[in-house]
Amino acid sequence: xxxxxxxxxxxxxxxxxxxxxxxxxxxxxxxxxxxxxxxxxxxxxxxxxxxxxxxxxxxxxxxxxxxxxxxxxxxxxxxxxxxxxxxxxxxxxxxxxxxxxxxxxxxxxxxxxxxxxxxxxxxxxxxxxxxxxxxxxxxxxxxxxxxxxxxxxxxxxxxxxxxxxxxxxxxxxxxxxxxxxxxxxxxxxxxxxxxxxxxxxxxxxxxxxxxxxxxxxxxxxxxxxxxxxxxxxxxxxxxxxxxxxxxxxxxxxxxxxx
Numbered sequence: 001x002x003x004x005x006x007x008x009x010x011x012x013x014x015x016x017x018x019x020x021x022x023x024x025x026x027x028x029x030x031x032x033x034x035x036x037x038x039x040x041x042x043x044x045x046x047x048x049x050x051x052x053x054x055x056x057x058x059x060x061x062x063x064x065x066x067x068x069x070x071x072x073x074x075x076x077x078x079x080x081x082x083x084x085x086x087x088x089x090x091x092x093x094x095x096x097x098x099x100x101x102x103x104x105x106x107x108x109x110x111x112x113x114x115x116x117x118x119x120x121x122x123x124x125x126x127x128x129x130x131x132x133x134x135x136x137x138x139x140x141x142x143x144x145x146x147x148x149x150x151x152x153x154x155x156x157x158x159x160x161x162x163x164x165x166x167x168x169x170x171x172x173x174x175x176x177x178x179x180x181x182x183x184x185x186x187x188x189x190x191x192x193x194x195x196x197x198x199x200x201x202x203x204x205x206x207x208x209x210x211x212x213x214x215x216x217x218x219x220x221x222x223x224x225x226x227x228x229x230x231x232x233x234x235x236x237x238x239x240x241x242x243x244x245x246x247x248x249x250x251x252x253x254x255x256x257x258x
Contacts, residue, residue, distance in 0.1 A: 001024050001064055002026060002027050002061070002064070002119060003023075003026050003027060003028060003063060003071070003078075003159055003160050003192050004025075004026040004060070004061070004062055004079070004160055004192070005024070005025050005026070005048060005059075005060070005061045005063075006022060006023060006024045006025075006048070006056050006058065006059075006060050007023055007059045007060075007061070008021050008022070008023055008046070008057065008058040008059075009022050009023075009045075009055040009057065009058035009059070009060060010055060010056045010057035010058060011041070011044050011045070011048050011053055011054075011055055011056065011216075012056050013044075014152075015078075016022060017039050018044050018213060018214065019041040019044055019045055019048070019208070019217075020216045021159060021217065021218075021230075022041075022058075022213075022216075022217070022218055023060070023218070024045075024047060024049075024211065025127050026160065026192040026193075026194060028159070028191065028192055028194060029091055029184075029186050029187050029190065029191060029208075030158060030186060030193075030208050031182060031183050031186050031192070031193045031194075031195065031207050031208050031209075032192075032193070032195070032207060032208065032209045032210070032211060033192045033194075033195050033197050033203035033206075033207035033208065033211070034194060034195065034196045034197070034210070034211050034213060035196075035197060035198065035203055035210055035211045035212050035213070036165070036212055036213035036214055037116055037214070037236065037237055039062055039233075040104050040116070040208070040213040040214055040215060040216065040236075041213055041215075041216040042051040042196045042213055043162075043164055043196065044216075045213075046081070046162045046164055046194065046196065048068075048236070049194070050059060050075065050079050050081050050162055051067050051068070051070075051072070060182060061143045062075070062078060062160075063078065063080070063165050067089075072258045073104050076103070076104035076156065076158070077104045077105065077156070078158055078159060078160055079158055079161075079162060080101070080152075080153035080156045080161050080162070081153070081158045081162045081163075081164075082149050082150055082153050082159035082161065082163040082164065082166050083149075083164050088100060090254070091136050091137075091138060092136070092137050092177070093133065093135065093136055093137070094124070094129065094132045094133050094134070094135050094136075094137060094140070094148050095117075095120060095121070095133040095134065097137050097148055097152060097156070098120040098123055098124060098148065098150065098151050098152045098155050099112050099116060099117070099120045100129070101120070101152035101153065101154075101155040101156045102116045102119070102120070102155060102156070103125075103187070104158075105156075105157075115124040119153045119155050119157065120135065122149075123152070124148075126151070126152050126154060126181055126220060127147045127151040127154070127177075127178075127181070128147065128174070129144075129147055129148060129179065130152060132144065132148070132213040140147040141169075141171045142169035143169040144173060145169075146166060146168070146172070146177070147166075147174060148162060148167050148169060149166075150163075150178060150181070154181075154185070155196050158191075159189070159190065159191045159192065160185075160191065160192055160193070161185075161191065161192070161193040161194075161195075162193070162194050162211070163182065163193060163194070163195040163196065164182065164196045165196065165197065165198070166178055166195065167179070167199065167202070175199070175202060176202070179195075179202050179205070179206035180197065180206065183207075191203075195207070196257050200228060200233070200254045201246075201253055201254055203224060204225075204228055204246075204251045204252050204253065204254070205246070205249060205251050207224060208223070209221060209222065209223065210223070210224050210227040210228065211227075211229050212232060212236055213236075214235070216238045217225075218233045219232060219235060219236050220232045220236075222251055223234070225251075228243065228252050228254055229243070230240040232244055232249065233254065239256055239257070240256075240257045241254050241255060241257060242254075242255040242257055243255075243258055
């Protein structure tokens with residue numbers, strides 16, 4: 001059964017249509033990359049999938065039930081959201097920030113169980129943050145904070161991850177680490193993820209499916225090789241590209257022609 005399904009959804013802001021007829025199916029083990037130019041509707045779709053925005057047409061179902069039938073706590077147990085990195089100005093430690101991800105399981109800060117602490121520290125280790133537990137969030141770089149946000153999402157143990165440009169502030173090594181971690185978690189934990197990214201080459205390497213958006217509509221969707229064609233990329237982004245195969249992995253590789 002699908003973990004999360006959006007069926008022909010329309011979304012509007014102040015009666016202005018933003019997203020038109022988008023269908024997404026998220027099944028266990030699957031990673032979907034949402035790609036497209038700025039303003040294509042990517043973040044809007046993620047907000048609707050988490051119940052943060054209503055749909056004006058179509059349906060969103062979580063574990064086979066309408067999303068609106070769940071409480072916010074119930075949604076938080078099932079869906080973890082990683083938004084674009086925002087500076088944390090208050091002096092909370094990294095471990096406290098990650099432990100806050102356990103609230104949907106009944107934990108309150110300062111009253112966490114040993115299991116909560118074990119799960120949080122495991123998440124920090126997965127994100128290459130073992131030595132950061134006692135550091136203050138407002139003393140970290142943007143990339144470090146972004147990895148902490150991912151660790152908190154992992155600590156929720158939610159089966160669905162919604163990630164909005166999670167690699168924007170990361171160096172190359174940690175970009176690959178994040179994509180690899182999300183993909184491997186989906187495959188080994190019966191989880192699933194939708195990730196917004198502007199990096200078509202990372203999407204090609206790590207996503208099972210790419211959904212290419214243009215002006216709020218799906219322009220193409222399928223495997224990376226099916227979607228990443230010169231015609232699709234030129235239509236959506238307005239640029240010419242050279243396509244070849246990555247010699248290390250055999251996956252399609254995109255080079256922009258200037």
